[in-house]
Amino acid sequence: MLSIKNLHVSINGKEILRGINLEVKPGEVHAIMGPNGTGKSTLASVIAGRDIYTIDEGDVLFKGKNLLEMPIEDRASEGIFLGFQYPVEIPGVSITNFMRTAVNEQRKYHGLDPIPANEFLAKMEEKKQMLEITAKLANRSVNEGFSGGEKKKNEIFQMAMLEPSLAILDETDSGLDIDALKIVANGVNKLRRPDNAFVVITHYQRLLDYIVPDIVHVLFDGRIVRSGGKELAFELEEKGYEWIKASLV
Amino acid sequence: MEKDPNNILEEVTQGDYKYGFYTDIEMDTAPVGLTEDTVRFISAKKNEPEWLLQYRLDAYHKWLEMTEPTWAHLLHPPISYQDIIFYAAPKKKKELSSLDEVDPELIATFNKLGISLEEQKKLSGVAVDAVIDSVSVKTTFSETLEKQGIIFCSFSEAVQKVPDLVKQYLGTVVPSDDNYFAALNSAVFSDGSFCYIPKGVRCPIELSTYFRINAANTGQFERTLIIGDENSYVSYMEGCTAPMRDENQLHAAIVEIVALKEAEVKYSTVQNWYPGNKKGEGGIYNFVTKRGICKGNNSKISWTQVETGSAITWKYPSVVLMGDNSVGEFYSVAVTNNYQQADTGSKMIHLGRNTKSTIISKGISAGFSNNSYRGLVKMTKRAENSRNFSQCDSLLLGDKCGAHTFPYIKTENKTSIVEHEATTSKISDDQLFYCNQRGISTESAIGLIVNGYAREVLKQLPMEFAVEAQKLLSISLEGSVG
Ligand SMILES: Nc1ncnc2c1ncn2[C@@H]1O[C@H](COP(=O)(O)OP(=O)(O)OP(=O)(O)O)[C@@H](O)[C@H]1O
Numbered sequence: 001m002l003s004i005k006n007l008h009v010s011i012n013g014k015e016i017l018r019g020i021n022l023e024v025k026p027g028e029v030h031a032i033m034g035p036n037g038t039g040k041s042t043l044a045s046v047i048a049g050r051d052i053y054t055i056d057e058g059d060v061l062f063k064g065k066n067l068l069e070m071p072i073e074d075r076a077s078e079g080i081f082l083g084f085q086y087p088v089e090i091p092g093v094s095i096t097n098f099m100r101t102a103v104n105e106q107r108k109y110h111g112l113d114p115i116p117a118n119e120f121l122a123k124m125e126e127k128k129q130m131l132e133i134t135a136k137l138a139n140r141s142v143n144e145g146f147s148g149g150e151k152k153k154n155e156i157f158q159m160a161m162l163e164p165s166l167a168i169l170d171e172t173d174s175g176l177d178i179d180a181l182k183i184v185a186n187g188v189n190k191l192r193r194p195d196n197a198f199v200v201i202t203h204y205q206r207l208l209d210y211i212v213p214d215i216v217h218v219l220f221d222g223r224i225v226r227s228g229g230k231e232l233a234f235e236l237e238e239k240g241y242e243w244i245k246a247s248l249v
Numbered sequence: 250m251e252k253d254p255n256n257i258l259e260e261v262t263q264g265d266y267k268y269g270f271y272t273d274i275e276m277d278t279a280p281v282g283l284t285e286d287t288v289r290f291i292s293a294k295k296n297e298p299e300w301l302l303q304y305r306l307d308a309y310h311k312w313l314e315m316t317e318p319t320w321a322h323l324l325h326p327p328i329s330y331q332d333i334i335f336y337a338a339p340k341k342k343k344e345l346s347s348l349d350e351v352d353p354e355l356i357a358t359f360n361k362l363g364i365s366l367e368e369q370k371k372l373s374g375v376a377v378d379a380v381i382d383s384v385s386v387k388t389t390f391s392e393t394l395e396k397q398g399i400i401f402c403s404f405s406e407a408v409q410k411v412p413d414l415v416k417q418y419l420g421t422v423v424p425s426d427d428n429y430f431a432a433l434n435s436a437v438f439s440d441g442s443f444c445y446i447p448k449g450v451r452c453p454i455e456l457s458t459y460f461r462i463n464a465a466n467t468g469q470f471e472r473t474l475i476i477g478d479e480n481s482y483v484s485y486m487e488g489c490t491a492p493m494r495d496e497n498q499l500h501a502a503i504v505e506i507v508a509l510k511e512a513e514v515k516y517s518t519v520q521n522w523y524p525g526n527k528k529g530e531g532g533i534y535n536f537v538t539k540r541g542i543c544k545g546n547n548s549k550i551s552w553t554q555v556e557t558g559s560a561i562t563w564k565y566p567s568v569v570l571m572g573d574n575s576v577g578e579f580y581s582v583a584v585t586n587n588y589q590q591a592d593t594g595s596k597m598i599h600l601g602r603n604t605k606s607t608i609i610s611k612g613i614s615a616g617f618s619n620n621s622y623r624g625l626v627k628m629t630k631r632a633e634n635s636r637n638f639s640q641c642d643s644l645l646l647g648d649k650c651g652a653h654t655f656p657y658i659k660t661e662n663k664t665s666i667v668e669h670e671a672t673t674s675k676i677s678d679d680q681l682f683y684c685n686q687r688g689i690s691t692e693s694a695i696g697l698i699v700n701g702y703a704r705e706v707l708k709q710l711p712m713e714f715a716v717e718a719q720k721l722l723s724i725s726l727e728g729s730v731g
């Protein structure tokens with residue numbers, strides 16, 4: 001589904017990603033871990049298409065298409081979703097209006113008519129219940145005045161609404177209390193299907209108790225330096241990144 | 250891969266004026282230029298009583314003595330008043346009894362605008378007084394209104410039908426020598442709307458009027474007078490778009506509102522005059538004087554405006570709060586794009602005790618435009634325990650446009666409170682990326698963000714208008730991308 005080959009990315013002349021290789025197949029859950037500032041969010045942003053970065057080398061294919069030449073919104077319509085580490089506020093725009101616009105623009109991309117109002121509202125209702133989101137929150141402006149946890153929950157809600165084939169969740173677990181974490185993980189698990197995939201960026205092994213990954217990667221200094229099973233997360237938690245660093249020299 | 254975010258904004262904000270088209274209707278015009286004879290010609294054309302001719306002539310002579318104001322943050326070549334045709338009207342046809350009799354070209358024009366009279370009539374229950382150029386072509390629903398004693402007609406008609414009412418109130422809110430453009434209007438005003446709501450009557454429908462400028466080189470000088478008698482209520486709407494045109498067109502309207510004891514008048518407008526092309530050529534010069542007076546105790550006047558058009562906008566809808574406990578409100582969204590210039594705001598003059606005013610102004614600038622808020626809040630000595638709250642926000646799209654705020658506050662008593670808040674913000678790249686990532690194109694994202702930003706004002710508009718206004722906001726910032 002997603003195929004990244006030898007990806008080198010820099011910003012303002014500073015190289016951040018230094019040869020990333022990553023294969024994600026339908027039905028898989030990948031976890032990416034790694035110290036602060038090693039390029040996890042950068043990787044996620046580059047996949048989503050943020051244009052402040054320079055791609056120095058490498059290829060990114062998504063469902064066989066060259067992702068790097070696709071506008072951001074087309075990538076989204078093709079099925080890429082990014083759960084932001086720091087979701088932005090959009091004052092005055094209700095979540096309902098925002099989601100209806102997003103759903104309809106994606107439908108337009110696929111040559112479909114706008115979603116009928118009743119169908120849309122029913123879907124909103126269903127997903128709200130799944131993620132235990134109160135009606136009040138859904139009527140508020142996108143992320144405006146939301147607590148850190150509410151913002152993250154809202155990201156998952158949007159993911160549920162848009163039903164992407166590849167969801168990249170950038171530290172969605174940070175800021176969530178233990179109950180919210182369970183709800184969010186539960187939501188993700190319910191959305192797992194044989195034809196979609198998840199890339200979960202996290203600092204905490206705890207999340208992986210709830211969203212069980214097929215593969216865990218360690219991103220270090222712009223490179224994936226280790227990949228392995230779920231055990232790798234435990235090992236990291238136990239030994240810390242010093243262990244990785246030591247094994248690299 | 251790398252793209253200058255300003256370039257994206259530029260592309261997106263370079264929309265062509267979508268409502269630009271031109272209708273050819275036989276004109277009955279005054280000679281070019283302005284002399285005493287022009288004034289007499291207009292008055293005669295309209296079959297006006299002697300007192301009104303004198304009112305016009307008096308204004309004309311005052312105007313001759315006055316000079317164009319220069320204090321606004323606006324730049325334009327000098328207006329050559331002797332090159333303007335001051336009166337143009339569709340040739341007088343026989344009285345119309347149904348829409349079928351209306352000039353088909355006119356109907357087509359309305360259809361292009363998406364405001365077909367037929368639809369308006371059937372679907373929305375809105376009485377429509379359509380003003381093309383200077384003469385009212387069709388008034389609907391007037392019978393329903395008449396039953397309640399409501400008078401809603403063109404200004405010229407009112408002069409014939411209820412001359413005493415017109416005489417009693419004309420120029421009492423905006424004196425003919427109030428300012429340069431008001432004097433000009435008072436001398437040569439063509440037509441407009443007149444509205445009178447009798448004592449104790451709640452007008453059952455939203456009153457709306459559509460104005461359009463339609464003839465080359467024709468100055469437009471609308472004159473509107475709205476009177477809410479004691480304990481009455483009316484919601485009045487005015488909207489306009491204009492055809493594409495090369496040369497600049499002068500537009501100097503006057504709107505006067507009088508609210509007597511316990512009366513409430515809500516005035517909403519969506520203004521979309523031709524703004525000129527992307528290079529800043531052409532477009533309407535819009536110098537408008539709009540003022541209401543809360544004459545009686547407990548009266549209320551509320552202005553809501555959405556301004557997207559005109560090359561130049563000079564407009565300060567104001568309220569004189571004369572009655573005790575009276576309330577004045579001003580809600581405004583002003584969009585400027587390309588080389589448009591807007592100097593707009595409000596004046597709240599507190600004369601009565603316990604009076605309250607609110608100013609919410611949202612400026613949106615894009616392209617190379619300049620958008621200024623200018624406001625005056627005055628608490629006179631007598632206006633004890635009065636309050637004003639002003640919120641003036643500016644949103645910038647791109648880095649070549651300007652936003653300015655000129656708030657003036659004068660307080661002559663110690664018990665009144667005036668609060669002023671101002672913010673300036675930009676649509677951030679992070680916001681655009683966030684929207685794009687959800688599949689929303691940059692163009693739609695800007696529409697969404699701008700409408701969100703203006704929500705506080707848009708929600709003041711009557712429903713039918715709010716939808717139209719939202720579309721207009723997006724359209725006026727939209728480009729040919731996508
Ligand atoms: N716009 C930018 N300008 C300059 N440097 C940047 C920019 N964005 C990211 N960087 C740098 O790139 C590096 C990688 O950042 P990134 O956000 O990808 O890290 P991360 O792995 O997600 O870290 P964290 O775990 O703290 O979220 C950091 O050193 C960061 O300072």
Ligand SMILES: [Mg+2]
Nearest residue numbers: 040041042085
């Ligand atoms: Mg990060």
